[in-house]
Amino acid sequence: MHTVHTGETPAVSLQLLSPDGMRMRSAELDPWVADIEAEDLAALYRDMVVVRRIDAEATALQRQGELGLWPPLLGQEAAQIGSARALRTDDFVFSSYRENAVAYCRGVSPTDILRVWRGTAQSGWDPYSHGMATPSIIIGAQTLHATGWAMGARFDGADSAAVAYFGDGATSEGDVSEALVFAASFQAPVVFFCQNNQWAISEPVGLQAPAGIAGRAPGFGIPSLRVDGNDVLAVLAVTRLALHRARTGGGPTFIEAVTYRMGPHTTADDPTRYRPANELEEWAEKDPILRLRRLLDSLGLFTPELEAETQTLADSTAAELRAGCIGLPDPEPLTVLANVYATPHAGLDRQRAEYAAYLASFDPTGGTDA
Amino acid sequence: MTMITEQNSSAGAANGQAPVPLTETKTLTLAKAINAGLRRAMLDDPKVVLLGEDIGTLGGVFRVTSDLLAEFGPNRVIDTPLAESAIIGTAVGLAYRGYRPVCEIQFDGFIFPGFDQIVSQVARFHYRTQGAVRMPITIRVPFGGGIGAAEHHSESPEAYFTHTSGLRVVAVSNPQDAYGLIRQAIASDDPVLYFEPKRRYHVAGPVSPELGAPLESARVVAAGTDVTLLAYGALVSTATDAALAAADEGVSIEVIDLRSLSPVDYDTVEASVRKTGRLVVTHEAARSGGLGGEIIAEITERCFDHLEAAPVRVTGFDIPYPPAKLESHHLPDLDRMLDGVDRVLGRRR
Numbered sequence A: 001m002h003t004v005h006t007g008e009t010p011a012v013s014l015q016l017l018s019p020d021g022m023r024m025r026s027a028e029l030d031p032w033v034a035d036i037e038a039e040d041l042a043a044l045y046r047d048m049v050v051v052r053r054i055d056a057e058a059t060a061l062q063r064q065g066e067l068g069l070w071p072p073l074l075g076q077e078a079a080q081i082g083s084a085r086a087l088r089t090d091d092f093v094f095s096s097y098r099e100n101a102v103a104y105c106r107g108v109s110p111t112d113i114l115r116v117w118r119g120t121a122q123s124g125w126d127p128y129s130h131g132m133a134t135p136s137i138i139i140g141a142q143t144l145h146a147t148g149w150a151m152g153a154r155f156d157g158a159d160s161a162a163v164a165y166f167g168d169g170a171t172s173e174g175d176v177s178e179a180l181v182f183a184a185s186f187q188a189p190v191v192f193f194c195q196n197n198q199w200a201i202s203e204p205v206g207l208q209a210p211a212g213i214a215g216r217a218p219g220f221g222i223p224s225l226r227v228d229g230n231d232v233l234a235v236l237a238v239t240r241l242a243l244h245r246a247r248t249g250g251g252p253t254f255i256e257a258v259t260y261r262m263g264p265h266t267t268a269d270d271p272t273r274y275r276p277a278n279e280l281e282e283w284a285e286k287d288p289i290l291r292l293r294r295l296l297d298s299l300g301l302f303t304p305e306l307e308a309e310t311q312t313l314a315d316s317t318a319a320e321l322r323a324g325c326i327g328l329p330d331p332e333p334l335t336v337l338a339n340v341y342a343t344p345h346a347g348l349d350r351q352r353a354e355y356a357a358y359l360a361s362f363d364p365t366g367g368t369d370a
Numbered sequence B: 001m002t003m004i005t006e007q008n009s010s011a012g013a014a015n016g017q018a019p020v021p022l023t024e025t026k027t028l029t030l031a032k033a034i035n036a037g038l039r040r041a042m043l044d045d046p047k048v049v050l051l052g053e054d055i056g057t058l059g060g061v062f063r064v065t066s067d068l069l070a071e072f073g074p075n076r077v078i079d080t081p082l083a084e085s086a087i088i089g090t091a092v093g094l095a096y097r098g099y100r101p102v103c104e105i106q107f108d109g110f111i112f113p114g115f116d117q118i119v120s121q122v123a124r125f126h127y128r129t130q131g132a133v134r135m136p137i138t139i140r141v142p143f144g145g146g147i148g149a150a151e152h153h154s155e156s157p158e159a160y161f162t163h164t165s166g167l168r169v170v171a172v173s174n175p176q177d178a179y180g181l182i183r184q185a186i187a188s189d190d191p192v193l194y195f196e197p198k199r200r201y202h203v204a205g206p207v208s209p210e211l212g213a214p215l216e217s218a219r220v221v222a223a224g225t226d227v228t229l230l231a232y233g234a235l236v237s238t239a240t241d242a243a244l245a246a247a248d249e250g251v252s253i254e255v256i257d258l259r260s261l262s263p264v265d266y267d268t269v270e271a272s273v274r275k276t277g278r279l280v281v282t283h284e285a286a287r288s289g290g291l292g293g294e295i296i297a298e299i300t301e302r303c304f305d306h307l308e309a310a311p312v313r314v315t316g317f318d319i320p321y322p323p324a325k326l327e328s329h330h331l332p333d334l335d336r337m338l339d340g341v342d343r344v345l346g347r348r349r
C-alpha cells in the first residue's frame, strides 16, 4: 500500500502514466480505472485541451483589458480534470480561485467562470446549480466549509461527499489544520485535494512544508495519498478511491497532487523575479496533456479525427468565452446595495433611497427610481 | 549600530547601486518612501525585523520591501509561511524578546485570520501586565479600493482597530508622511496599525529625511473658511481636488488630513470647525459604526455652539465591498464630496 499512515511523506508519487506516456501498473490503483476505455481516455484528453484553451483565452482577454485579473491553471489540467471527473453531481466542491477546470467539469459555462474576473459579480454562478461553491479567495477558508458540508451529509445519511481544493501554500493556514481536526473527529465524508504546484506566489513549497505535505494528514488521523498530479489517470484513480471511502463510512482522505504552476501566480505576477529559469523546462517534460497524448498515440488512439474534433471544440469554446466575456453587461448601479441581507433592512433601505435620489439629480430627464 | 554582515551587505551591493540612506529631499513614490523609512529604521535599530508573505525575494506584491532581503538577510526580512495569525502571533513572541517586528499583511482583506492575535493579544499586553510588557509591533496594511480588484483586496477595516483599545492607528496619504510615520510607528512602544493607501502607491512626491510632525497629529492640507472637510488615506487627494473645484464656485474648504485615526487630533479638527462652523467627514469604509460618526459626535460635544449646520458624512455604503464594476458607486468621489459640502451649506435637502 502506498497510502501513508506513518506521517512521512513518501518520496515517490503514485503513478499510472509515466511522463513518456507509458501505462504503469499499480495493484493499488488499477482497479479504480479498470472501466476506463478508449473513448474515456479521449474524453479526458479533450477536457484537458479545452480547459488549457479556456485558460489561454482568458489570459489573452486579461492582456487586452477585458478582465481585471486571471489566475492561470496552466500545467494543472490533469490534477483538476482527473479529480473533478471522479465526482458525482450530488457531491459538492469547495475550491480556491484557480480551479477553473473543475468549474468547467461541474458544468459552469465559460462566461460564468469569467464574471468574477471581469468584476461584474462576486460569484460567477449559483453554487446550488453546479454543486460547486463560489471559489474562496481567502486562502484555506473553504476547507472548513467542505468539512461542515460533509458533516451534514453524514448526519443526513446521504452518501454524497465534499471535496476541498486548496494549494500548497494554504496548508499553512490555521483553517486547514482545523478542518483536518474536525473532519477526523466527525469522520466527515470529505476529500482534501491539495494541488501542490510548488509555489505560493513567490514562496516555494519547502517554506510551507519542510517535511512534505502528504505526511501531515496521518497525524490528524486521516489517511493520505501522494499522487503524480500531472497523471490524469492516477489522479482519477485516487480521487475515486477517496470518494468511495467517504461514501462508505470511511471518513476523510487527504490527497496531495504533485503538479506545477507553469504560468505566473496571476496575470499581475512576474515569476522571473523569484523562479529558477530551468524549473519550467524540467516540468514541461512532465506536461500532463503531452503525457496522455503519448499514451493515446502508443495505443493507436490519437487519430486525426480526435485531433480535429478536439481542436474544433477548443476553438468554439474559446470563441464562446470571448463573446460571452465581452458581452457581459455592467451591473445596474443600484445593485451595489442589493442582497446584503436576506430580509429588508431599514438602514440599507434608507441608503438605497438616498443614492437613487442622488443619481437622479444628475439625470436631466429627472430620472426614475430604479 | 547595524547587524549587516559582510555577506549580506555584499549581496545588497550586488543588487545594483549601493543603497544610501535618505540624506536630502528626494522625489519618491509613496511605496518607495515606505521602503526608505523601513530601511532607515532597520539601519538604526538591529531589533527591527520584517515579517510577511512574499516580502523577501519578491519584495512584496507592491514591492514596498524591495531589496531589503538582499541588504539585511533572511533573519531580518522574513518570508513567512502563508498564515496571518502566525505572522502576528510570532511577532508577539519576538516583541517579548525585545524585537520590533514590522508585519506586512498582503491586502486589507487578509488581516482577519490575524484579527484574534491583534485584538486579544497585541492590543492588551501592556494593560494586562500593568506596563511590564511592551508590544512595539507595526502592522502594515495596504487598504482601500479603486484598483478594480477581486473581493477582499479593497477593504477599509480601520474602524475595527480604532475601536480596539491599546492600538494606535495611522493612515498615510502622501510620500512624506509615509516616510516619517513609518519610522515613528516602528519607534513607538505601542502597537501601531499603519494603513497604506494602495491606489496611491505609485504617486510621487518630495520626501525629506525628517520625521515630520508627531504620530498623533492631523495636518491642515489646505486652509479655508466655509467648510471643514476631513479625510485620510487615498481620499485626501480627492478632498483636495474637491476643495479646488469648490473654490471655483466661491466656496472655501479647509481640508484636513487626519493621519492619526487613533487617537484623533481633535484639537486641530476643533480649531478648524470653530472657524468654519461646518464639518464634512469622508471615508471609504462603511458609514455605520465608522470613524466619521465618532468624530462628528466628539466635535459636536466639544463645540456644538459653533456648528452652523449638522455635520455630514460622505462614506462608502453599509455593504461588503462590491465587485469592481460597481466600486465607483460605492467609493466617495469628488462629486459626492461636493454634494456633502452642498448639504452642509444647506444648498440641498
Ligand SMILES: Cc1ncc(C[n+]2csc(CCOP(=O)(O)OP(=O)(O)O)c2C)c(N)n1
Residues within 6 Å of the ligand: A098, A137, A138, A139, A166, A167, A168, A169, A170, A171, A197, A199, A200, A201, A261, A265, B053, B082, B084, B106, B110, B113
Ligand atoms: C488569507 C489570505 N492571505 C493571503 C492571501 C494572498 N494570496 C493569494 S494567493 C496566495 C498564495 C496561495 O498559494 P497556494 O495555496 O499554493 O495556491 P496557488 O496560488 O499556488 O494555487 C496568497 C498568499 C489570500 N488570498 N488570503
Ligand SMILES: [Mg+2]
Residues within 6 Å of the ligand: A167, A168, A169, A195, A196, A197, A198, A199, A200, A201
Ligand atoms: Mg501553490
